[in-house]
Each structure stands twice: as C-alpha cells, then as structure tokens.
Amino acid sequence: MNEAPAIRLVAAEDSYLIREGLRLLLATQDDIDLVGTAASLPELVAVVGEHRPDVLLTDVRMPPGQGDEGIRAAEQFRVSQPDLGVIVLSQYVEPDWALRLFEPSAAGRAYLLKERVGDVAQLRQAIESVRTGGSMLDPRVVEALVRARTARTRSPLALLTPAETNVLELMARGLSNAGIAARLQLSERAVEKRITTVLAKLDLGPDDADAHRRVRAVLLYLADSSSD
Template sequence: MIRVVAAEDSYLIREGLRLLLDTQPDLELVATATSLPELLAVVDRHRPDVLVTDVRMPPDQGDEGIRAAERLATTHPDLGIVVLSQYVEPDWALRLFEPSAARRAYLLKERVGDIGQLRQAIEAVTTGGSVLDPRVVDALVQARVARERSPLARLTPRETEVLALIAAGLSNTAIAARLVLSERAVEKHITAVLTKLDLGPDDPAVHRRVRAVLVYLSEG
C-alpha cells in the first residue's frame, strides 16, 4: 500500500484527487492539506510515502509546493513528491529537480484526470524515479534554443558580467572597482559588448548603452 498525502486548496480538485485515488486499491489517501503550514504538519504527522501537492496555495499563492519540496528534501529525504501545476513553468521544474531528480515529478494539472498518468508518477517517485511533463520539457528545449540564438550568447562570461553591472546602473569607474579592473579594461569590454550585440557606432555612446541594457533585460 502506497500512503499518499494530497495538498490542494481547491475543494473541487482536492475531492477529485480523493475520488481518483479511491479507485486504486493499493493507493491510500491518508490526509489532505490546504496550505503550506498544514502540508508540512500533515507530512510530519502521517509520514506518507508520497506527497501530491499543488504548486500554489496559501498563504501566498506563489510557489509553496516548490518551497515545500525544497524543505522536505532535507527533513524527509525518502518522501516522493508529485507537484501539480497549472502553468508550464520551467524555472519551478528546475528548482524541484535540484539538487536531485530522484523521487520528484512535475505534472500539469490537466493530467490529474488521467489516473494512469497520476499513478505512473506516484509509482515512479515511490521507487526513486522521476517524471517531467512533456510540455515542460518542450518549454525547456525552446528556452535553450532561444538562449543559443540570442546575441547575448556571443558574450564572454566577463563581458556578460560587465553588461549586468551596466544594467544595475554602475558607472565605468564603479564597474572597474567592483571587478578590480582598470577603467581602460572596462571600456574595452564595453566596446566588445556593443559590437557583439550589433549596436553600431551611429548612435551616441549613451544610447548604445541603453539599448545594450534593454537587450540584456529582455533576453538575459
């Protein structure tokens, strides 16, 4: 018997999960929770094999499911966690699978009605495996392709660091002090950045810097 705790603040989805799990003779829903504090308390009390949790719930309706997984990785390292999300959010998936993908699954909520997929995820995390929704994989691949095509990919790590400091509003003097470089070296890095971003010399230098910052903020 696989003992499951479900954390979901929506009554309809919570009851839907209950009904689905009740159809599986070897899955037992031992408790439910509707907020992050309640989730942590229920896991401590019942010591389930698997937690199925929404990614957003009270108190903040932010990333509580991911925060719970990060905390439980330390306090309950053998707990399998299936995170359900309404959103194709690669950053959440990356956090969930850091530092290890073992016993972790990230599914879109639209999969919840498919007991086969939900069961597969529960069984996978119970045995140390992992599951990642194919749509999230697609989003991660697309993001990587976009980064590779971005002009920012042409910059060296040092040039990227200089551009980040320009975006933070630092002057050449301040950048030089921060990176322990000469102002002349900073100027050379900035010239290289503007050239690699295809910001030609036609615009005044201040306009080119602004445009470089816009590229960094929009694609960085």
C-alpha cells in the same frame, strides 16, 4: 507470497472539488491508500507529519499565500523527510518552479500539469516513480525549458567572446573606459576597440550616439543575466 503494501499517499489541494476528484480517482487503485488530505500549507505539514506517507501529491499554490507553497513544502520535506516522494501539480507551465523542485536532485520528485490528473495511468506512473526514488517532468514543461534555453542561446550576447563579455560586464558595473583599462591591464585604445566590437555584434548600429549605445548594451546584458 505476500502482496506489497499499499502506497500511502497524502493529497494537498485547496479546491474541494479537485480534492474529491482525486479521492475518487485514487479509490479505483487498490494498491494506493489515500491516508490524508490538506487544503493549506500548515495543514499539509501537519498531515504529513502525522501520517508519514510514502508520497505527497500537492498543488503548487494553496493558502495562505497562493504562491509557491507546494515547492516550499517539497524543499522542507527534502530535509525533514528525505524518503518522501513528492508530486507537484501546477495549472501553468512554470519552468522556474520545476527547476527549484529538482534542486539539488530530481530523485523522488515529479512536476506535472493539473490537466494530467485525469489520466490515471500517468498519475500512477508518477506516484510509482517518486515512491522508488525516480523522477518525472511534464513534457510541456520540458518544451518550455528547451525554448527558454534556445532563446538564451540565440541572444546576441552569445556572439561575444569571453573577453568582450568581460568588458560589457565592467561597463554594466559603471566603470569608464579608463577604469576598465586599469582593471583588465589594457590600454584605453584596446578597450575602445573591444567596446566598438561589442556594440557592433549587438547590432546597436552606428546611427546612435555612443553614450546611448553603451546604455542599450548594458540594458541588454542585464536583461539577459536576469533571465538565467
């Protein structure tokens, strides 16, 4: 019976020491073949195009921008090489990067913290998973996503009804009470009552001028919306 072919892998990391560490670590795995390495995004694109690996293991940050190159590479390869499994390594817990990596599908994608690289069993699990269309997300990133979700759920804005949120959104757009009343086909008195309820639920208190309370309410709404 023939053995399964080795998993062909490309590693992209701008740190020479980490690249060599990965090379030595992967050399202990007989069924994983490191076919190429890269130290920048342009090198990464070229090496993947040349070797057509099964799996890409890439740092999230590398030259030329030291920004989100690993995520951008994954987005690019999802279109040009949809069968390529991608593991993105990050030094930091960045839920937004993980969400981008798994958009629009988590199939064949993994997001791990660099501290996991020394754990050969976990690294193998990630490689095998993305190779077969599976996915893997570092537990610490999951925790960060849960915390962020919980924080949004606990926002005072969660206390507002849809109708009250709608009024607050129109306030944020700069509409006056009369403008909001016309938009919602309500009386100005009804709008005033809703705004009073909104300010009370947001715990902005009656001790400040109404104009200041409205501004604070709008700022709270905008800050919460920008975190979504």
